[in-house]
Amino acid sequence: MGVSKNDNPQQKQRALFAEVETHRGYMLRFATAKLRDVGQAEEVVQEALLAALDGIASFSGQSALRTWLTSILKFKIIDFQRRVISERAHFTSAPQDDDSADPAWLDKMFDNTGHWHPRLASWANPDGAFEEKQFFEVFERCMDKLPSSASRVFFKREVMGIDTDEICKEESITASNCWVMLHRARMALRECLDRNWFQGDKK
Amino acid sequence: MIAEHIDLSCKEAARLMSHRQDRALSDVETENLKSHLLVCLSCRNFSDQLGVLSRLARRYGNDGPPPEEVPL
Numbered sequence: 001m002g003v004s005k006n007d008n009p010q011q012k013q014r015a016l017f018a019e020v021e022t023h024r025g026y027m028l029r030f031a032t033a034k035l036r037d038v039g040q041a042e043e044v045v046q047e048a049l050l051a052a053l054d055g056i057a058s059f060s061g062q063s064a065l066r067t068w069l070t071s072i073l074k075f076k077i078i079d080f081q082r083r084v085i086s087e088r089a090h091f092t093s094a095p096q097d098d099d100s101a102d103p104a105w106l107d108k109m110f111d112n113t114g115h116w117h118p119r120l121a122s123w124a125n126p127d128g129a130f131e132e133k134q135f136f137e138v139f140e141r142c143m144d145k146l147p148s149s150a151s152r153v154f155f156k157r158e159v160m161g162i163d164t165d166e167i168c169k170e171e172s173i174t175a176s177n178c179w180v181m182l183h184r185a186r187m188a189l190r191e192c193l194d195r196n197w198f199q200g201d202k203k
Numbered sequence: 204m205i206a207e208h209i210d211l212s213c214k215e216a217a218r219l220m221s222h223r224q225d226r227a228l229s230d231v232e233t234e235n236l237k238s239h240l241l242v243c244l245s246c247r248n249f250s251d252q253l254g255v256l257s258r259l260a261r262r263y264g265n266d267g268p269p270p271e272e273v274p275l
Contacts, residue, residue, distance in 0.1 A: 019270070026267055066267045114212025120245040126255040136268035139259055157225065158260035164225045175226070183221035190252050193259075 013056070020052055023069050025140065030070060033155040034077050036148075044080045048073040106187055123198040135197060142192035146185055153178060154185035211239040216246045220253055 027048060031041035052059075052072050059068050111117040129135040143151050153171060156162045162170075168178045211219070216239045219232055228236065240246055 023267060026263070030264075064266045067265060070264075110212070110214045114214040116213045116245040116249075120248040120252070122248045123252055123255060130259070130262060131269055133268040135259075136263060139263060154260075158257055159264040161261065161264070179222050179225050182225055183218055186221050186253060186256060187217065189256055190249070193256070194252070 016056055016059075017053060019065060020049065020056070020069065023066050024049065026066065027069060027073050029140075029143070029155060030073060030160070031077060033152045033160070035080070036152065040080065040084075044076050045073065047080075048076040051076065103184070106184060109187065109191065120194075121199065123194070126198075129197065138193065138196045139189075142189050142196065145192065146188055150181050150185040150188075153181045154189070157182055209235055211235050213239075213243060213246055213249075216240070216243065217249055220246070220250050224253070224257065 024045060027045045028038075028041055031044045031048075032038055035041050035044065048069065052069055055072075059065070109116065143155070146154065149171070153167060156167050156170070157164065164175060164178050164182075168175050171178070173181075216236055219228060219236045222228065223236075240250065
């Protein structure tokens with residue numbers, strides 16, 4: 001956090017509140033991945049943010065703010081799911097992507113002999129990109145373009161780091177269906193980052 | 204399936220590179236992928252880029268983007 005104890009406490013709190021707010025987008029995606037329903041996700045994020053602001057004094061600054069907020073959010077999500085389950089009998093399960101054939105957009109990345117078309121150029125200075133806020137914004141926009149089920153599965157696997165077995169169970173899909181969805185999500189995201197950052201004019 | 208070496212297309216190689224992040228590849232799959240990567244620069248680039256994507260996703264879930272440089 002880098003805020004010294006000598007700073008005006010009100011100023012310090014205002015800065016911290018503003019910083020908390022910058023994590024709302026991430027929290028909303030996290031909650032949407034878990035709950036599927038954007039409206040419900042917004043509700044839970046709001047609850048979590050209020051709880052966070054309420055308990056901001058207990059934030060030690062030892063973990064990243066995002067990590068701390070996520071732990072509160074996880075608690076609120078579980079709480080919410082318990083409430084919903086007791087209110088309703090079942091969640092409806094989402095329709096599954098068809099994995100019988102590759103979609104046209106994926107086929108178009110290759111020529112008819114299965115080679116990359118066009119060839120893939122290497123990405124210059126990816127480490128530098130990690131230092132730029134806009135790179136993360138491009139990543140968010142790319143995730144938003146995925147079909148919701150693919151976006152959810154990718155988020156669980158790569159952002160939250162959940163095992164594929166557990167994702168399959170949560171999503172009620174087979175392992176191979178899960179692998180296919182992840183592969184397609186990665187192909188689309190790689191291409192989107194390539195076009196909008198590494199090969200494009202960046203900002 | 205008979206365990207023998209086949210020349211992978213880039214499309215198949217890309218699929219295996221993605222899958223190896225989620226499941227263990229068989230010995231044959233690993234061998235075929237290794238031989239393909241030796242001769243294919245695009246697929247080596249793809250492999251690096253999948254790594255960047257994973258790091259980006261993890262970083263997104265941990266610290267998030269670098270903070271904006273606003274003075275207090």
